[in-house]
Amino acid sequence: MKVVVIGGGIVGLATALRLLERYPATHLLLLEKEDGPGRHQSGHNSGVLHCGLYYKPGSKKARLAVEGIRRMVEFCQRHNVAYELCGKTVIATEEEEIPRLNDLFERGTANGLEGLELLGPAQIREYEPHAAGIQGIRVPQEGIVDFPAVTQAMAAEIRGRGGQIRFSSEVIGLRNKNGWNVATKSGDYTADFLINCAGLHCDRLSRKAGNRVATKIVPFRGEYYKLKPERQHLVRNLIYPVPDPKFPFLGVHFTRLIHGGIEAGPNAVLAFAREGYRHLDISLRDSIETATYRGFWRFLMRYPSMCWDEFRRSLSKKLFCRSLQRLVPELNMEDLAAGGSGVRAQALSPSGELLQDFYFVRQPGALHVLNAPSPAATAALSIADEILDLARDAFPA
Numbered sequence: 001m002k003v004v005v006i007g008g009g010i011v012g013l014a015t016a017l018r019l020l021e022r023y024p025a026t027h028l029l030l031l032e033k034e035d036g037p038g039r040h041q042s043g044h045n046s047g048v049l050h051c052g053l054y055y056k057p058g059s060k061k062a063r064l065a066v067e068g069i070r071r072m073v074e075f076c077q078r079h080n081v082a083y084e085l086c087g088k089t090v091i092a093t094e095e096e097e098i099p100r101l102n103d104l105f106e107r108g109t110a111n112g113l114e115g116l117e118l119l120g121p122a123q124i125r126e127y128e129p130h131a132a133g134i135q136g137i138r139v140p141q142e143g144i145v146d147f148p149a150v151t152q153a154m155a156a157e158i159r160g161r162g163g164q165i166r167f168s169s170e171v172i173g174l175r176n177k178n179g180w181n182v183a184t185k186s187g188d189y190t191a192d193f194l195i196n197c198a199g200l201h202c203d204r205l206s207r208k209a210g211n212r213v214a215t216k217i218v219p220f221r222g223e224y225y226k227l228k229p230e231r232q233h234l235v236r237n238l239i240y241p242v243p244d245p246k247f248p249f250l251g252v253h254f255t256r257l258i259h260g261g262i263e264a265g266p267n268a269v270l271a272f273a274r275e276g277y278r279h280l281d282i283s284l285r286d287s288i289e290t291a292t293y294r295g296f297w298r299f300l301m302r303y304p305s306m307c308w309d310e311f312r313r314s315l316s317k318k319l320f321c322r323s324l325q326r327l328v329p330e331l332n333m334e335d336l337a338a339g340g341s342g343v344r345a346q347a348l349s350p351s352g353e354l355l356q357d358f359y360f361v362r363q364p365g366a367l368h369v370l371n372a373p374s375p376a377a378t379a380a381l382s383i384a385d386e387i388l389d390l391a392r393d394a395f396p397a
Contacts, residue, residue, distance in 0.1 A: 222266025298352025
């Protein structure tokens with residue numbers, strides 16, 4: 001059986017790897033438009049291993065994150081990929097956040113997290129001496145990892161198991177007539193089954209495959225600063241705020257990086273290109289597609305103050321710093337150096353709601369991953385098995 005997986009990010013790689021492990025006789029081809037693995041979301045994130053604190057109990061996110069972090073750690077151990085379960089501290093800085101913090105504790109407990117600890121101000125300072133908080137949660141299972149190294153290890157193992165990977169092979173056409181014909185910029189290929197893990201372009205490929213998709217990917221750029229070396233002592237590990245359920249994004253936070261340094265961010269601002277990592281990265285096609293989608297305008301009407309605040313913070317280092325000072329008051333603008341950025345492939349519904357859970361769509365001969373936000377990198381191996389379970393009838397027993 002010939003299977004083509006489109007997308008060489010961590011979810012596509014994990015899916016290809018698990019396919020070869022579960023069905024070793026499969027003729028597997030993975031197609032990726034870039035010249036190497038993990039060039040977009042998988043290689044432009046903060047490298048956090050999420051263990052399932054935030055997610056609604058019973059959701060795919062909760063189930064797959066809890067299982068996924070265990071499996072990702074095991075993968076890293078087998079392949080000598082750098083990781084560390086350093087723990088995270090979630091901090092409430094205002095009285096109104098305490099009920100939400102307690103809800104998080106209950107969610108984490110319901111999701112099966114181990115070792116959760118409610119903290120008072122003195123206990124917070126034991127873990128993070130420079131953090132300010134009136135109450136917190138210690139999450140010992142949270143960690144950090146080198147996700148680009150994970151994608152390299154996955155690609156190597158896929159090839160070691162007989163799978164083929166074609167980089168610089170952007171898919172430009174899909175036709176299904178007694179099997180798939182997949183046209184790419186590097187040549188044409190055939191497949192009996194197609195798995196679309198194309199991330200920032202997954203909805204477009206789904207439509208090329210003839211699948212009518214109501215949701216659309218709207219790209220949000222997350223921008224980071226880094227703490228200058230002489231001020232990195234202000235953060236030991238991971239410091240997160242209490243998210244506000246009225247808004248769809250988590251808020252800026254601090255992350256220790258696996259190979260050194262402290263990252264601060266990200267914000268969440270509309271990008272004018274699906275691969276728009278800089279302010280001046282503009283795609284006319286992407287911008288028109290977003291601007292003509294009614295779900296985008298309904299999203300703006302639903303969250304006008306949040307969108308405006310994120311936009312202002314994107315342009316103002318002072319405002320960005322002020323948000324960070326809620327967690328670490330000693331921080332100053334002079335402590336921040338320019339960091340990187342990433343673009344989140346976020347599915348938006350016609351009603352203006354951001355899809356919060358993973359979203360898979362099956363059609364005859366294909367399966368499409370149409371929303372895989374955080375914690376998709378952590379949960380990639382578990383997501384892969386979810387995909388294969390949904391398409392189980394397509395593979396030989």
